[in-house]
Amino acid sequence: MIQLLRVDKVYEGGRWALKDINLHIKKEEFVFITGPSGAGKTTILKLIYLGDRATNGQILLFGRNLAILKRNSIPFLRRNMGVVFQDFKLLSDKTVFDNVAFALRILGTRKVELKTRVLETLKLVGLEKRSNEIASMLSGGEQQRVCIARAVVNEPALVLADEPTGNLDLDNANQVMDIFRALNLKGTTVVIATHNREMIEKTGKRTIILDSGNMAGENLPRQGDAL
């Protein structure tokens, strides 16, 4: 599904955010990426959803080489992924409903189906009663959940989530993890970047550890769990 081969990322200004990263994430896998602040977690996800290009190395995604991918193929690739951004990236003057619906509208989903699915997904994150409120008026945790709803509403083949529970209490965090696990069981590949050790340990999935842009280690999934 996702393959990183000797990937470097050097930002303008010369900061090495990633150094020689080799990584293979299989289809239907559930993977955590962890590491201290500034380790490069967000950067790895960014390279995968094509928010930026790698400085060196190859990235294969859905069997395509991102380094040579044409610009106008990007939107179609992205439609197969749902991304939860660390800073949410909600359309701040639109309603909760419109934010989540956008991911379906670009697919040309019919009005009735669109409405049903958006409301169903909002229910999953506990925001079904808030659908007509303006996104920027929600609390931090509520915004984060809208972002999660948008990422999963079209049941994508790949979900990338960056610190998806950073603003959530334990109950809400568990609920969100349940959503990801359920999707994963239905066949979605899930990659979560987080610093939350508790969550990682509880879930017991494969975990990739970064430090200052280097691969610092890897914990294999607990026995008895799926991939």
Added chain:
Amino acid sequence: MIQLLRVDKVYEGGRWALKDINLHIKKEEFVFITGPSGAGKTTILKLIYLGDRATNGQILLFGRNLAILKRNSIPFLRRNMGVVFQDFKLLSDKTVFDNVAFALRILGTRKVELKTRVLETLKLVGLEKRSNEIASMLSGGEQQRVCIARAVVNEPALVLADEPTGNLDLDNANQVMDIFRALNLKGTTVVIATHNREMIEKTGKRTIILDSGNMAGENLPRQGDAL
């Protein structure tokens, strides 16, 4: 130091964010406010730093009644507080240094002293080498630490921190908590809103629990600890 008497907050649109809150935080106290997403944590802090006014009830701060405070006194009141915002609120096109220095510039601090203090504070949060980078280019956790540095750089009488470790790994989070504790020992009152139970338990301070805008309970500080 801070007294809330029968405080309600109803947002436009009719949402009750706080209902009949009574709260007394003493000078030099260290208090956590916790509760699930949307409970009203951010709203309480907002009322204290005068980002909004209470719908009903009285709030006393530094011995002044916020309900009748004149507008042009607000800036001077705020200079005695450092606030860590849940969404950081950094000046995104300014450098890390300028962001932290702003809190000192408005006080008219001299250039040399200003520079020393800003760099010292950045060192505390582990960003002394990043002072000339543009704030928006930092990682999520790094931005959060800049925000913390700005809140404490002028050693205010009161620090309000909203989810200050939501984007930080354990080491960095501990470091930040150490900073708050050290300030507290020097006499600063600290109020932290967080959903992080682990951190609350480890610190063992007085904790106020909110739920859907109501006071849902209160844990007193562990024995042997200061206030």
Added chain:
Amino acid sequence: MLYRNLSFFLIEALKNLKGNFYLHLTIILIISISFFIFGTLLIFDTNIDRALSSISKDLSLVVFLKDDVASGSEDFLKLKKFLLNYPAVKVVHYTSRLDAYLDFKKNFKGYEKVVEEIEDNPFPSSFEVRIKENYSNKKELADLISILSKWKSVEGLSLSKDWVNHFFSFISLIRMVIWLLVALIGTGLILIIYNGIKLTIHSKGSQIEIMKLVGGTNWFIRGQFIFEGIIEGLLGSGMSLLVLYLAYNLMFQKITGAFSFIFPQQAFSFFSVNDTLLLIGSGTILGILGGVLSTTKYLKN
């Protein structure tokens, strides 16, 4: 799906217009004022141009008669007949001594007293002879002047192009200033619009960014901004034409009055329907271009 998208775009465009009210009001006003200035200058210039092309052909010769030539006398009739039959002559208009006196009184308000205290009427009677265009440079005209200057009832001649001449150089000065203004304002407007678009980009940049990250294609994202542009362009050009038309109607009396006094054969007119449609059309195109350009930068990568 196309219909679904179009109606979505329109709705989003209207929401954007409402949400970012001042930005869009400013853009509409800029478009509108530009069109207003261009419109005024164009109306003015077209009218003057048309009037000039008619007036410049009207070379006329004034033949002053001796005081003792009465208007029905043999000599008078002979001269009139000669003038009317002369090949280069287009129209002949007679002004009697009394007419000349009254004309003078009318044209020289404030000098009535002067004239009234003059005992004899000092103004001669005259024929104003308008020359056919294609004769203005020919031998017939020279001959006519020659003959007339020797005619015994004729006291003097005057080729009445005097004020017209001054007038022409003045008008050409005015038109030069107008076109200087148009050229410079035009350049400036292109810069303003270009930068206004860059500004729009900045204000819309994060929205566009997010839509792209969620998988929107370029044209899907552009859709609503193009609709926004169209609405802005239509409103902008429409408003300017409306104001222009109202101003025109309000000032109609004064403008046409002053205008017809100078160019009696020429009515002062507003844009034709075609021109109006053209202006509104170019407003719309400007809007579409704005929408496309403003999104292009953020859609690049």
Added chain:
Amino acid sequence: MLYRNLSFFLIEALKNLKGNFYLHLTIILIISISFFIFGTLLIFDTNIDRALSSISKDLSLVVFLKDDVASGSEDFLKLKKFLLNYPAVKVVHYTSRLDAYLDFKKNFKGYEKVVEEIEDNPFPSSFEVRIKENYSNKKELADLISILSKWKSVEGLSLSKDWVNHFFSFISLIRMVIWLLVALIGTGLILIIYNGIKLTIHSKGSQIEIMKLVGGTNWFIRGQFIFEGIIEGLLGSGMSLLVLYLAYNLMFQKITGAFSFIFPQQAFSFFSVNDTLLLIGSGTILGILGGVLSTTKYLKN
């Protein structure tokens, strides 16, 4: 502390200008173009106004002489002396028949052939008599006309206000259009600037918000925005004056040529130093106002 703040404001203002380049370029361009339009119209209007106030006083009387009156003859000298001594007369200028013929040739380009083929010179010699201003409505003038119309060497008289009259009504039309433009553009500009400021607020809103939350006083926050405004106003008005001056110099030949042909006693001139300073001053004030207003809304609560 004041000095420290001022230099901080200036530096921040410059950083803002650089950071938000297109926003500020647009604002500067809008200010600049407004000033340019106003400047052009003002220069034009002032010059015309000045010229008109001089020309309207120049009522002149043309006294045509009979063909047989030679320029040195007794009658000629007597008439000249009479005119020079007459109380209402200011200046007397003689045009011989040959001069009149040459003048005609010069003024009627394209008709030289016509004139050359005329055998006798048809143009009479004349005295142009300029009347003193304060006499233009008095009995002396009427008397003068009376006397001259009976004078035996005089063939005719003409009060040369004919073309000036047409000219006046045309100029008043032009000036009406100019002031209409100024009024409407002015209104529009106030709207644009007002909305431009609202726009600035939106783009700066979050920054202002944050500065306030960190404890900045209103005037501390305003500081840098006011400096921004001053820089914008200075650049805007300065640029427009520069362009105007360049245009003026570039077109100088043509403009002054056309202008002096119509108003021979009047030189076409640019703004005075005072006016220039006034314009730049008002640009600066506009900028300060913009800076203050644009921050006021966010500073309210």
